[in-house]
Amino acid sequence: MKINAAGVRRDVIVIGASAGGFEAIRGVVSLFPKDMPAIVGVVLHRAPFFKSEFDQIMQRWSPMSVVEPTGPTPLDRGTIYLAPPDRHMRFMGSSLFLDRGPKEHFTRPAVDALFMSAAEAFGPRVVGVVLSGNGSDGLLGCLAIKAAGGLVLVQNPAEAECTSMPVAALRQDHVDAHLDVKEMADVLGRLALGATVELPNDHGK
Amino acid sequence: MQPLRLSGRAHPTAEETLHHAEMLAVPDLDASQGERMTAVVCPSCPGVLAVVATVGNKPSFRCRIGHMIGANQLLEMKEVRLEDHLWAAVTACEEFAALLRDLQAFPERQRALLEQALEIRALIERAEPIQWPATTDEASRSAVDGPEKT
Numbered sequence: 332m333k334i335n336a337a338g339v340r341r342d343v344i345v346i347g348a349s350a351g352g353f354e355a356i357r358g359v360v361s362l363f364p365k366d367m368p369a370i371v372g373v374v375l376h377r378a379p380f381f382k383s384e385f386d387q388i389m390q391r392w393s394p395m396s397v398v399e400p401t402g403p404t405p406l407d408r409g410t411i412y413l414a415p416p417d418r419h420m421r422f423m424g425s426s427l428f429l430d431r432g433p434k435e436h437f438t439r440p441a442v443d444a445l446f447m448s449a450a451e452a453f454g455p456r457v458v459g460v461v462l463s464g465n466g467s468d469g470l471l472g473c474l475a476i477k478a479a480g481g482l483v484l485v486q487n488p489a490e491a492e493c494t495s496m497p498v499a500a501l502r503q504d505h506v507d508a509h510l511d512v513k514e515m516a517d518v519l520g521r522l523a524l525g526a527t528v529e530l531p532n533d534h535g536k
Numbered sequence: 537m538q539p540l541r542l543s544g545r546a547h548p549t550a551e552e553t554l555h556h557a558e559m560l561a562v563p564d565l566d567a568s569q570g571e572r573m574t575a576v577v578c579p580s581c582p583g584v585l586a587v588v589a590t591v592g593n594k595p596s597f598r599c600r601i602g603h604m605i606g607a608n609q610l611l612e613m614k615e616v617r618l619e620d621h622l623w624a625a626v627t628a629c630e631e632f633a634a635l636l637r638d639l640q641a642f643p644e645r646q647r648a649l650l651e652q653a654l655e656i657r658a659l660i661e662r663a664e665p666i667q668w669p670a671t672t673d674e675a676s677r678s679a680v681d682g683p684e685k686t
Contacts, residue, residue: 380612384670417665431661433623 340525347442349376349464351492362516365394369523379417414440421448436468446472455480464496579613629653
């Protein structure tokens with residue numbers, strides 16, 4: 332099976348994860364090349380009232396530079412932006428913005444907030460990635476990304492620690508492929524360059 | 537602090553307000569001689585909390601039916617509750633305004649309600665809730681972090 336047959340440059344990557352997502356994120360970002368030519372946004376559901384060092388932990392994993400923004404920030408390729416606790420992170424124009432808008436799916440930051448805003452701001456350039464997690468946060472965001480011409484990848488449910496988030500996306504029949512975590516970085520890197528990616532047929536629905 | 541007599545005013549005077557604010561939410565942290573009642577509502581039910589134990593200087597609370605909660609998490613739950621209540625106020629304003637619009641009644645009131653709702657939304661947006669510092673203890677950090685990548 333082929334994804335991105337049209338050869339579009341997919342250089343805006345948005346990643347959503349919840350329970351069991353810590354290790355999954357590690358698996359993805361640690362294999363990104365240092366000069367990854369993409370903007371990367373990450374939402375991990377986490378406790379709102381704790382100052383976290385997850386950005387520093389992620390920086391030790393990934394050769395890309397990792398930023399946990401504290402306010403409006405212009406988006407640069409080669410950087411991973413991590414949504415801080417208790418704030419939604421949204422892409423608008425060529426910047427990101429933080430807000431304390433209503434929780435979505437009982438959580439802030441929410442995956443849907445990032446995914447929907449990315450779809451609106453960047454259209455077909457967006458690849459949404461749903462990793463391990465319970466519940467269905469990310470589902471509507473994935474639909475928005477697809478509707479705007481982007482791509483959606485999910486973690487192989489057979490591998491994910493918590494399967495509902497990837498499975499919720501898969502059930503809607505709009506996912507381009509499901510991948511093991513160790514395959515993600517390579518595929519995303521090639522999509523960011525606008526390559527068509529050939530995958531084994533069992534990576535489809 | 538002297539007890540105040542009740543006044544006949546519509547609103548408490550500044551002095552009365554101050555008196556109320558100075559009243560202790562948790563009058564007694566020492567639970568060694570039995571539970572000590574507080575004036576704090578349980579985050580999980582309408583009951584009030586008692587201090588049931590104090591370890592170090594951190595009290596643990598329990599309500600009548602048995603919800604147990606530590607001091608730190610009580611503060612967190614109060615943050616959650618506060619935000620929920622502010623959203624409830626937004627709902628009350630916006631739903632009422634929509635009702636007035638649909639019934640074509642009191643347009644001035646409808647506008648005022650929508651403005652109030654925006655003000656409360658802005659309050660929520662500006663809030664900076666408590667945030668516990670990240671753990672700086674090396675042992676507990678490495679338990680989360682795992683081995684350095686090679």
